[in-house]
Amino acid sequence: MNYQFDFSFLWDPDNAYWRDILHGTWLTVQLTVLAIVLGFALGAACAIGSTSRIPSLRRAIAVYVEIIRNTPLLVQVFWLFFGLASLGFKFSAFSAAVLALTINIAAYTSEIIRSGIESVRKGQIEAAESLGLSRMQLLFDVVLPPAIERVLPSLAGQFVLMMLATSIMAQISTEELMAAASRIQSETFRGFEIYIVVAVVYLALAMALRLSFAFLAWAAFPRRRRLGTPV
Amino acid sequence: MTLHAIAPASTAEPAQATPMVRFNDVHKSFGIVEVLKGISFAVGRGEVVCLIGRSGSGKSTALRCINGLERITTGSIDVCGHAVTPDGKADLHAVRKRVGIVFQSYNLFPHLTVEQNITLAPRRVKKTAPTEARALAADVLAKVGLSDKIASYPEQLSGGQQQRVAIARALAMQPEVMLFDEVTSALDPELTGEVLKVMEDLARGGMTMVLVTHEMAFASRVADKIIFMHKGRVHETGPRDLLSRPETPELRQFVGTGL
Amino acid sequence: MTLSLANIVYLLQGTLWTVALALLGFAGGGALGLAVALMRVSRFAVLRLAAGTWIQVVQGIPLPVLIFLSYFGLGVTGFDVPALIAVALSIAINSSAFLGDTWRGCIQAVAKTQWEAADSLALNGLQRMVDVVLPQALRLAIPSTIGFSVQIIKNTSYAVVIGFIELTQSGKIINNALYEPFLIFSIVGLIYFMLCSPLSNASRRLEARLRARGA
Numbered sequence: 001m002n003y004q005f006d007f008s009f010l011w012d013p014d015n016a017y018w019r020d021i022l023h024g025t026w027l028t029v030q031l032t033v034l035a036i037v038l039g040f041a042l043g044a045a046c047a048i049g050s051t052s053r054i055p056s057l058r059r060a061i062a063v064y065v066e067i068i069r070n071t072p073l074l075v076q077v078f079w080l081f082f083g084l085a086s087l088g089f090k091f092s093a094f095s096a097a098v099l100a101l102t103i104n105i106a107a108y109t110s111e112i113i114r115s116g117i118e119s120v121r122k123g124q125i126e127a128a129e130s131l132g133l134s135r136m137q138l139l140f141d142v143v144l145p146p147a148i149e150r151v152l153p154s155l156a157g158q159f160v161l162m163m164l165a166t167s168i169m170a171q172i173s174t175e176e177l178m179a180a181a182s183r184i185q186s187e188t189f190r191g192f193e194i195y196i197v198v199a200v201v202y203l204a205l206a207m208a209l210r211l212s213f214a215f216l217a218w219a220a221f222p223r224r225r226r227l228g229t230p231v
Numbered sequence: 232m233t234l235h236a237i238a239p240a241s242t243a244e245p246a247q248a249t250p251m252v253r254f255n256d257v258h259k260s261f262g263i264v265e266v267l268k269g270i271s272f273a274v275g276r277g278e279v280v281c282l283i284g285r286s287g288s289g290k291s292t293a294l295r296c297i298n299g300l301e302r303i304t305t306g307s308i309d310v311c312g313h314a315v316t317p318d319g320k321a322d323l324h325a326v327r328k329r330v331g332i333v334f335q336s337y338n339l340f341p342h343l344t345v346e347q348n349i350t351l352a353p354r355r356v357k358k359t360a361p362t363e364a365r366a367l368a369a370d371v372l373a374k375v376g377l378s379d380k381i382a383s384y385p386e387q388l389s390g391g392q393q394q395r396v397a398i399a400r401a402l403a404m405q406p407e408v409m410l411f412d413e414v415t416s417a418l419d420p421e422l423t424g425e426v427l428k429v430m431e432d433l434a435r436g437g438m439t440m441v442l443v444t445h446e447m448a449f450a451s452r453v454a455d456k457i458i459f460m461h462k463g464r465v466h467e468t469g470p471r472d473l474l475s476r477p478e479t480p481e482l483r484q485f486v487g488t489g490l
Numbered sequence: 491m492t493l494s495l496a497n498i499v500y501l502l503q504g505t506l507w508t509v510a511l512a513l514l515g516f517a518g519g520g521a522l523g524l525a526v527a528l529m530r531v532s533r534f535a536v537l538r539l540a541a542g543t544w545i546q547v548v549q550g551i552p553l554p555v556l557i558f559l560s561y562f563g564l565g566v567t568g569f570d571v572p573a574l575i576a577v578a579l580s581i582a583i584n585s586s587a588f589l590g591d592t593w594r595g596c597i598q599a600v601a602k603t604q605w606e607a608a609d610s611l612a613l614n615g616l617q618r619m620v621d622v623v624l625p626q627a628l629r630l631a632i633p634s635t636i637g638f639s640v641q642i643i644k645n646t647s648y649a650v651v652i653g654f655i656e657l658t659q660s661g662k663i664i665n666n667a668l669y670e671p672f673l674i675f676s677i678v679g680l681i682y683f684m685l686c687s688p689l690s691n692a693s694r695r696l697e698a699r700l701r702a703r704g705a
Contacts, residue, residue: 067679067683070686070690071644071679072644072645072646072647073644073647074648075647075675076679078658078671078678079675079679082665086669086671160550164551164552164553165552167552168552168554168648168651171651178552178554178555178651191558191565192562192563195555195562196559198555202551203547203551206549206550
C-alpha cells in the first residue's frame, strides 16, 4: 500500500476549502448551542412535569420519552422534516434540524434531571415545606440546584453525544460540517483526507464542549468551586 | 399549668386562655395501622413540653402532625389560631410561617452556605429585603454561637454545628412555636451538649417549645410539662419532676430501663 | 398511492439488515471493548494510556465520520470495500469505546477485598481476572450492556450516509416513490421501537434488581 496523503486542497488558491470547513463548523456550533439551550429548557420542564401530581401529564411525558429513546434520531428527523413538508409547512433545513435535535435531546435531558430530582432526600423537602416555601420555591431553590449539580456530568456527556449527532443533519441538507465535507469530497476526490480533517474538528469541538461544561459547573456552583466535593 | 415565662411578643392576653398548640382527640393512621389513638393536650405560650416514650409510641408522629408533615386522620389541632384538620384544607402555609421545626437529620440545604440556608425562607416567604435578611442571619447565628461559620457550607461543619445552624434557620422565621424532633439522636455524645445548651437558652428566653427527646436529664431540668406516650395514647402527664415519681407501671418501667 | 405488500416486504428486508448490522457491530464492539476494558485496568501504564486515548478519541468522533473514514480508508488499500463491512467495522469501533469504558467501570466496581482475596490464594493475574473478577463484573455489566445494545441498534441507521440499505434507508427509498412521510417513517419508527423497547425495559428491570440487591 503506497497511498499518498494530500491535504493541499485545503488551501487551494482557486478554492480555499478550509473556508468551507470553517463555515460548516460554525453551523455545527450554532445547531449544537441552540439545541442544548432549548433542549435543556424543555427537558427540565418535562422532568418537573414527571414529578407532577397529574397522572395524565406524567403518562404523556413517559410516552414521549420512551418513543424518543427507542427510535433513531435520523428517523425522527425524517419524520419531522419530510412529514411537516408534506403538510405544507415550509421549514428551512436548519430550523427542522434544531427542532428535531431539541425534541430528541429534551427526552434524554428529562430522564437525567429526573434521576437527579429523585436523588434529593425527603428530609430536604420536609425542611423546605416546614419553612413555608411554596411548591415552586421548593423546586427552584431546594430541589433543582443540587439535582442539576449532581447530574451535570451525565448531562454534559449527553450533550457531547448530541453535538456529534448533528453530523447526520447533512441528510436533510443542513449546511453543517458533514455537508461541507461531502461537497468537498465530491469536488476533490480526497475522501480519506477530508474525513480525517473533519474527525479532528469534531474531536476538538467535543473537547471544547466538555471544557465549557466544566467551566459552567465552576461558574454556576459556588459550593463546588470552593470545596470541590460532590454535593 | 406552670407559667414559666412570658414571650416578649405576647400581649395582654393571659397565657392559659390561648394555648399555642392544642390537640383535640387526634387520630392518625398509616394504612390500617393506627399510630395515634385519640390524643389531647395543650401547650401554653412560653411552655416547654417534652414528649417521651418508646420508639413507635407515636411521639414523633404527633409532633409532625402539628405543622402538617403528617396529615391527621380525625380530630383537629389548633396551632397559633389556625386549625389543622384531616381534610388538609387548613392553612398550612400560615401555620408553617409561625411554627419552626428542627429534625434529627439536620436537613440543611447542602448547596447553600450557612447564611443562605438561614436567609432563604425569610427572603422567599416573608419577602424580607436581602440586607435585612443578612442582619437577621447574623443575629440568629450569634444566638447559637456560630457567628464565625456564616460563610461555611454544611459539609464543613460538625453534626452539632449543623444542628445549631438548623435551629438558627428555624429561628430566622421568628416562629411562635418551635418543634424539635429527636434533634440530638444522630449526634455523637460529645456533641449533644452544645445543642442542648442552645435549646435551654431558648427555653429560658420564653420560646414555646415542643420536643420529642430521649434526653431525660434535659427534660427533667427544662420541661414545664412531660407527656409520656405509650401505644399511641397520652399515658401519663406531669411537671418536670414526673420522671422521679412515675405513677403508671409503664412509665416506671420506661424510666427504669433508661430509655 | 398507498403502501403495497411489496413495500412492507422491502421494509422487513431492511429490518433484517439492521439486525444483522447490529449483531455484527455488537460482536465486534464487544470483543474489541473487552480488550479496551482489560487494557484500561492493566498494570502497564502504556496499555492504560493507549486504551484511555482510544476511548477519548473514538467518543469524540461522530459515527458517520467513522463510517466515511472506514469506507475511504479501506478503499485506499485498493480493495473495493462493501458498505456492509465499512459500517459494521465503524459500529464495532464506536461500540468498543463505549463498552470498554463501561466495562472498565464494572471491573473496578468489584470489591477490592475480592482482588485481595484472590491474591491471598496465590492466583496469578490472569486467574484472578478470569476466575474471580470478571464473573462478578459480568453481573454488574449486564444491565448497561443491554442498554447500550439499544444504542447500537439505533446507530445502525447511520449506515444511510453511505447508502447502505437497512431499515431507515429502505424507508427513505419507499418514501421517495410514495411520498407518504408520516405513514412510512411512523412504520419505520415503530419497527425500531419494537426492536429497542424490550431491550430498554429489560435493562431498566435488571438495573433496578441490581440496585435492590445493594450491588
